[in-house]
Amino acid sequence: METVEDVRPRAAERPALPPLRVVALLLALVCAVIGVVGLATADRGIERHSAVVAGVPLEVARPARTTGRLPGVVVAHGLAASRQLMRGFADTLARRGYAVELVDLAGHGASTDRLPDAGDGPAADARLDRDLDVAVGHLRAMPWVDAARIGLLGHSMGAAAVLRYAAVHPAIRATVSISQGPTWAGPAVRPRNLLLLAGGLEFTGFRDGALGALRAAYPQARTGVTYGDPRAGTARRAVIVPDVEHVSVLFSPRTHREVATWFDGSLGGSSAGAPHEAAVRPVWRAGSAMLLHLAAVLSFGAIAAAVLRRPPAPDRERRRAPLPLVLGVPVGAVLTAVPVMAVVPRGLLPLAVAAPVGGFFGVIGVLLLATALLAGRTDVTHDGDGRSWTATAAATVVLVALTVVSFAVPAQLGWAHAVPVGVRAWALLPITACAAAFFGGIEALCRGYDRRGAIMIHAWIAGGALAGLGVAVLVGAASSFVLLVAPLLAGLLIWQGVQAAALRAVRAPAWLTAVVGGVLLAWPIAVTMPIA
Known part of the structure; x- marks a missing residue:
């Protein structure tokens, strides 16, 4: 008996998620849950109060449900940091019976005031001294603080500031200096x-x-x-904390144990009778925020695929630039950007370091885009075949918002001020334009190459840009401070590389990748570089 094959059209089946994407989503979920729980419990046992006094943003942490008068410690951050980066010390000390005041120095964090001369020179020293004086006076005036037991802690620029302040204020009972730099030239008996x-x-x-x-x-x-002898005020101790650099020294358990023991011996914090936890957990808050950042990176591909949807394959093969051009031109672009970085006026933007760094990335991007155009790649802005401009624009808004939130919210709660204030809001626009040009140039040269090839080209150019910043510092075209923020820039470039690979997988337009990446790189630069 003859059978007739059923040729009725079947409903379109939704393609299954690739196994790698499923694993990434599961890991993202785990990281997000742990990160949220970590941040939600970071303040357990601690009370916090915020205030702005004489233009100086302050935050005071103390043990919850404490009684009696507590010794106090004022904590000052370094250049391009904020009180958020120093919250680990407030967590450690508050749980040992201290009232801890975190300060946003001029030009940093929530402060909208300018820091003279980008923190270098007598005018800057005077302004930092004034901010510390405001913070110390505010802490001393609190009824539950013992005004006779006040200490200072500072990191980098903040370390130099607390050394200077304590040297001329003998009422400061103890001082901790972390990575203050050049040899202290003050009196031997002070601080x-x-x-x-x-x-x-x-x-x-x-x-x-x-x-x-x-x-x-x-x-x-x-x-x-x-x-x-700490009773006579003559105690001195120096410790080189192993296996940490300029930022990670702030999160080393050894650092926190040394700090807590020193203040206990000089100010008597643990004898104040306040409840505290014995464990030192310096990475609890910042580590939780980092897990949320990782969750955002791991989930970006699935979210991009959901909002963009992969279009049909293009009818024609994409042209690609010759490989020697792709590998050689970025080197020339970086070497060209280095002297340009040296001549960019420091006052072009009201943010120290941001103008030359932004200009550096912008010059590289413009040269890469020009190369792609001259090589016959005139279609660099049109590789999102099959999508309407309306749908692509809506997807761009969603992905930009997602990128901003996934960086800004965990950072603000865990390790860095991430809300543009004052002049930072408008300075964000030109820095974003420069960063977007950089990533747009990368995408223009990646087009036409397969997935692996595009990733390698992207890594080559991003790595070359970081190396170029190092060269700029060596030849005096950029401040040595750039080397201290290089790990942050490297992390952002890796983050953007993952996003770019995910967007290429769904054939997103090059301009969309450039805009999303530009915001990701520009936001931390604009909100962390000091207003000068």
């Missing part, structure tokens, strides 16, 4: 009870600065040994 810390992986000047400040009082002193 009182001084602890000096530096990371073992920091530049030599930071390690020498800690030892030099110790030997100003005790010429034959060695690191890791305590000299003097």
Whole structure:
């Protein structure tokens, strides 16, 4: 008996998610849950109060449900940082019975005031001294703080500031200086009870600065040994914290144990009777935020595929630039951008370091785009075949918003001020334009190559740009501070590389990738570089 094959059209089946994407989504979910729980519990046992006093944003943390008068510590951050980066010290010390005041110094974080001379020079020193004076006065005036037991802690620029302040204010009972840099040239007997810390992986000047400040009082002193008497105010100690650099030294358990022990011996925090936790958890808050960042990276591909939907394959093969051109032109672009970086006026934007760094990426991007056009790649803005401009524009808004939120919210809660204030809001626009040009140039040269080839080209250009920043510092075209923020830039370039690969997988337009990446790179630069 003859059978007739059923040829009726079947409903279109939704394609299954690739196994790798499923794994990424599951990992993203795990990271997000752990990150949210971590941030939600980071303040357990701590009360926080925020205020703006004489234009200085302040945040005070103290043990919850405490009684009696507590010793106090004012904590000052470094250049291009904020009080968020120093919250780990507030967590550690508040749980040991201290009232801890975090300060956003001029030009940083929530402060809309300018920092003179980008933090270098007498005018900047005077402004930082004034901000510390406001913070110390505010902490002393609180009824539950023992005004006779006040200490200071600072990192990098903030370390130099607290050293200077404590040297002329003998009422400060103890000072902790982390990575203050050059050798301390103040009096040997001031500040009182001084602890000096530096990371073992920091530049030599930071390690020498800690030892030099110790030997100003005790010429034959060695690191890791305590000299003097804390009761007389003559105690000195220098410690080189192993296996950490300029930023990670702030999150080392060794750093936090040294700090807590020093203030306990000088101010008597743990004897104040306030409830506290014995465990030191310096990475709890920042680590939770980093897990949320990782969740955003891992889930971006699935979200991009959902809002863009992969269009049909194009009828024609995409042309690609010759490989020697793709590999050689970025080198020339980086070498061209280095001298341009040197001549970009520092006052072009009211943000220290941001103008030359933004200009550096912008010049590279313009040269890459020009190369692609001259090589006959005139279609660099049209590779989203089959999509309407309306749908693509809507998807762009969604992905830009997602990128901003996935960086800004965890950062603000965990490790960096991430809300543009004052002049930062408009300075964000030109920096975004420069960053978008950079990523647009990369996409123009990647077009026509397969997935693996495009990833390698992207990595080549991004890595070359980072190397170019190092060259700019070596030849004096850029501030050495650029090297300290290089890990942040590297992390952002890797994050954007993952996003770009995901967008190429769904054949997103090159301009969409450029805009999303431009916002991701520009946002941290605009909100962290000090207003100068």
